[in-house]
Amino acid sequence: MLVPPLPPDETRRLQVLLDLNLLDTGPEERFERIVRLAARLFEVPVAMVSLIDAERAWFKARVGVEEHEIPRQVSFCAHTILQDDVFVVEDARADERFADNPLVAGPHQVRFCASLPVPAADGSRIGTLCLVDRAPRSFSDEQRTLLRDLGALVAGEFAADALKRSLRQQRDSEIWLRALLAHLPESVLMLDEAANVLSVNPAAERMFGAPAAQLVGHNLQRLLVEAVPDLVRCLPEGQVCTREGTGRRLDGATFPLEISTSLMHLDGHRRYAAIARDNAARLEQTRRMRAAGDHRNAFFKMASHELRTPLASILGFSDLLLKREFDAATARELLDIVHRQATHLSALVTQVLDLARLEAGGPAGLQLAPQRIETLLAQALNIVEPLGQNARIALDIAPGLPPVAADAHKLQNALAHILSNSVVYSAPDSAVRVRAWRGPDGAVGTVLLQVSDAGIGMNAEQQANMFEAFWRANPGAHPESTGLGLAIFRETLALHNGSVDVVSTLGRGTDITITLPAAAEIPHA
Amino acid sequence: MLDPILVVDDQPELRLLIRLTLQTVGKVAVAGSSEEMFARIDAERPRVIVLDVSLGHENGLDICRGLKADAATAGIRILLLSAFVQETDIAAGKAAGADDYMAKPFAPRDLQDAVAALLV
Numbered sequence: 001m002l003v004p005p006l007p008p009d010e011t012r013r014l015q016v017l018l019d020l021n022l023l024d025t026g027p028e029e030r031f032e033r034i035v036r037l038a039a040r041l042f043e044v045p046v047a048m049v050s051l052i053d054a055e056r057a058w059f060k061a062r063v064g065v066e067e068h069e070i071p072r073q074v075s076f077c078a079h080t081i082l083q084d085d086v087f088v089v090e091d092a093r094a095d096e097r098f099a100d101n102p103l104v105a106g107p108h109q110v111r112f113c114a115s116l117p118v119p120a121a122d123g124s125r126i127g128t129l130c131l132v133d134r135a136p137r138s139f140s141d142e143q144r145t146l147l148r149d150l151g152a153l154v155a156g157e158f159a160a161d162a163l164k165r166s167l168r169q170q171r172d173s174e175i176w177l178r179a180l181l182a183h184l185p186e187s188v189l190m191l192d193e194a195a196n197v198l199s200v201n202p203a204a205e206r207m208f209g210a211p212a213a214q215l216v217g218h219n220l221q222r223l224l225v226e227a228v229p230d231l232v233r234c235l236p237e238g239q240v241c242t243r244e245g246t247g248r249r250l251d252g253a254t255f256p257l258e259i260s261t262s263l264m265h266l267d268g269h270r271r272y273a274a275i276a277r278d279n280a281a282r283l284e285q286t287r288r289m290r291a292a293g294d295h296r297n298a299f300f301k302m303a304s305h306e307l308r309t310p311l312a313s314i315l316g317f318s319d320l321l322l323k324r325e326f327d328a329a330t331a332r333e334l335l336d337i338v339h340r341q342a343t344h345l346s347a348l349v350t351q352v353l354d355l356a357r358l359e360a361g362g363p364a365g366l367q368l369a370p371q372r373i374e375t376l377l378a379q380a381l382n383i384v385e386p387l388g389q390n391a392r393i394a395l396d397i398a399p400g401l402p403p404v405a406a407d408a409h410k411l412q413n414a415l416a417h418i419l420s421n422s423v424v425y426s427a428p429d430s431a432v433r434v435r436a437w438r439g440p441d442g443a444v445g446t447v448l449l450q451v452s453d454a455g456i457g458m459n460a461e462q463q464a465n466m467f468e469a470f471w472r473a474n475p476g477a478h479p480e481s482t483g484l485g486l487a488i489f490r491e492t493l494a495l496h497n498g499s500v501d502v503v504s505t506l507g508r509g510t511d512i513t514i515t516l517p518a519a520a521e522i523p524h525a
Numbered sequence: 526m527l528d529p530i531l532v533v534d535d536q537p538e539l540r541l542l543i544r545l546t547l548q549t550v551g552k553v554a555v556a557g558s559s560e561e562m563f564a565r566i567d568a569e570r571p572r573v574i575v576l577d578v579s580l581g582h583e584n585g586l587d588i589c590r591g592l593k594a595d596a597a598t599a600g601i602r603i604l605l606l607s608a609f610v611q612e613t614d615i616a617a618g619k620a621a622g623a624d625d626y627m628a629k630p631f632a633p634r635d636l637q638d639a640v641a642a643l644l645v
Contacts, residue, residue, distance in 0.1 A: 301611065305579070308608035309536070312630035316542040319633050324545075337538050475581040476535045476557075 002097040004078035009124060013081075014054055017126040020161050022060055023051060030157050031061035038131060038150050039063045042114075042143065046132035049118070049154055050077040052125075060127070074101055076132075080115040081125040086144045088114045091136035112137040114144075116151040121159040129154050191261065191272040195220045195232045198271070207276060209249035220274065223247060225254055232272045237263050244279065255280050302470040303352050306483065310341040310348070344480060351484040355469065358410070358491045366410065366495055370403035370519035373436050373447055376412045383416035389423035392430070398437040402518040404447050406496060414492035417485035418451055418512060425478065426510050427455025439515065447516050454509035463502050527552040528644050531571035533562045533588075534606070535581040539629075543575055543606070546633040550640050559588050571601060573643045575636075578607035578618065586621040593622035602643040606631070 007013060017023065031049050039047040046064035050057045057075035059068055072078045076098070080087040092098040092111050103110045115130035129151045181188055187204035189197050200215050208215060208223055221227045225246040233241050240262045247257035256279035261272045317334045320326075326334065358365070374397055381390055404411075422432045432453045439446030458466065458473065465471045469487040472478070493500055497517050504510040530551040532543045540555040547553045554569045556562040558580065565571070574592070578585035585605060592598040603625075605618040610628040618626040625639050 301609065304610065305608040308610065308629050309539075312608065313536075313538045313542055315630045316546065316633055317538075320542070320545055323633075337541070341538065475579075479536065 001100045003073050004075065004082065007082055007125070013124040013126060016120045016122060016124040017051060017053065019165065020120060020126070020158065021165065022161065023053060023058055027061065034150055034153050035061045035063050038129065041146060042131050044131045044133045048130050049127060050130050051127040052078055052081050074103055076113040077115050077128040077130050080128045081117050083117055086114060086116050086147055088139045090138055109134045111135050114139045114147060116147050118151050118154045118158065121162045187276040189220065189274040189276065191220055191232055191274050193232060193270045204276060207278060208247065209251055214250065231259065232261055235263060237265065247276070256283055299469055306348055306470055307345065310345040313341040314338050314345065348482045351482045351488060355484055355488050355491060358488065358495065363495050366407040368405045368407055371406040371408050372403050373397065373401055373449065376406065376408065376415060377434065379412040380415035380419055383413065384420045387420055387423060392423060393419065393432045393434060396433065396435045401436060401438055401447055404516040405519040410492050411496060414489040417489045421485060422451050422453050425473065427453030430454045445518055447518055449514040449516065451512045452509065457506040457508050457510055458504040459506050463504055466502070529554065529569045529571045530640060531556060531562065531565050531569060531574045533574060533580065534577040546636050547640055550637050551644065559583050566598060573602045573604060573640055575604050575606055575640065578605055578609055586617060589621040589623050604639055604643060
């Protein structure tokens with residue numbers, strides 16, 4: 001028996017057959033009627049539409065045969081798909097290729113077979129229209145023509161299936177694309193060659209604050225405050241042209257805009273896909289990063305200056321002391337300067353590190369716990385005790401204040417900076433009053449702490465700068481000052497979600513009012 | 526006869542340090558502000574001024590520019606002394622007309638050499 005060899009395009013042929021989704025489907029009248037017609041026209045007992053799968057010939061439609069499928073190896077039709085045209089075996093028992101085929105030698109008693117390869121739309125011969133008789137026959141040219149006509153009907157059905165399938169795929173992909181565009185956070189606009197808007201997605205409607213109907217038909221330039229040149233420049237397909245401008249919403253509000261356009265050809269027309277992005281957030285982030293960088297650079301420049309200044313004294317005087325002879329009193333005076341400057345340098349290093357640690361640690365660097373304001377103030381007073389000025393500080397704390405959520409160590413240090421600032425610089429000769437009371441916003445709310453003095457006061461410029469690192473109201477007057485205390489205070493307060501308000505009049509005095517959230521307001525306190 | 530040198534710095538310790546350092550180079554007078562400086566210039570006729578850049582509220586660079594712009598003082602050599610030590614700071618000092626720029630802290634020997642060079 002001749003086993004049917006595989007056609008050279010077998011892999012592709014099988015894929016086409018599989019994609020057609022006909023294998024193992026139920027009977028369909030459109031195929032049934034063709035095999036019925038064939039059996040009657042050719043007066044054969046058996047006719048079928050056979051699909052040649054990898055291992056089997058499966059019958060999509062059949063008359064006069066019980067089986068749904070037979071092994072490909074014994075199938076006559078597996079030979080047919082190797083042919084270009086009708087394949088005829090007039091008497092199988094007399095044909096050595098088929099005489100010992102089980103279909104011939106066995107109970108089916110096949111003698112005659114005429115079958116036509118039926119191609120799918122792409123030409124792959126996926127099946128056959130096959131006629132079988134149990135007696136030998138001849139097959140005339142006229143009959144061949146008729147079989148070809150019937151085969152064309154089968155091929156037509158195959159093609160119709162393929163078309164339906166491709167339409168369904170196209171519809172699916174359209175639905176998918178439309179859903180994608182609808183849910184895309186980016187604004188997408190389709191433009192013609194003159195930048196007129198042809199369609200927009202919902203994100204574009206939101207961006208320009210206008211329904212599609214009011215955007216379509218207008219030129220994209222009309223959605224911009226100033227025309228942006230070359231919005232639809234004729235770059236080669238696949239290349240993107242990005243422009244920046246200012247967008248205008250229907251309500252007149254404007255926003256920084258970035259538009260990327262790319263050319264595509266649709267149905268012979270040049271079209272542009274435009275993606276529009278609101279640049280406000282990105283620009284703001286860039287600005288903030290640049291400002292933070294500038295701030296940091298300015299801080300380092302000042303820190304370096306402040307550290308070098310006492311070092312100049314320490315190194316210079318010690319160098320002189322080592323190299324020159326001084327009388328005992330002068331030497332002692334110089335050593336005293338070295339010691340004073342070294343002490344100042346040490347305080348400076350400590351506070352630069354304190355500030356850097358606060359900034360680097362952020363709110364996560366705080367160990368928050370409910371703290372009584374009385375305790376924090378008492379600790380702060382302990383810290384400034386060495387100044388010997390505590391007698392001038394009067395406390396007036398309202399009873400029953402809620403605790404504040406505080407990192408006790410950091411906040412009492414910050415308060416000590418404010419207190420020492422008041423007794424040393426702001427009110428060197430007068431009383432300092434510290435009041436604490438519950439904020440006006442009732443039950444949960446805030447605790448207010450006010451440090452008031454009737455001292456020298458500050459002008460507007462001094463008030464604006466008092467919390468800046470290394471800034472001094474009166475340079476030279478207090479060489480022991482690091483210029484960092486109030487910067488540390490402000491940073492600490494900000495980390496505690498607190499705020500500070502300064503009211504000061506030159507020659508009259510200063511009120512510094514600190515607002516701290518009560519502990520109950522902090523969820524994790 | 527020692528050459529007159531004027532030291533202008535708002536910090537008394539630095540004035541003392543520079544005065545002691547330059548004693549071997551010239552006759553040193555000191556000033557703590559631009560006002561004192563102008564009085565000293567009239568009195569001492571210094572050939573070199575060692576000028577601090579951050580002079581309290583005053584800016585040493587402005588003072589330097591002013592001295593160089595005034596025909597009466599333009600001939601005085603100026604050495605700016607500052608704890609601002611970045612290249613841009615030094616460039617700004619030179620742009621203000623300074624004859625030399627020295628960083629704080631400084632080695633006393635370097636300051637002596639620099640001032641001596643300006644006196645030649």
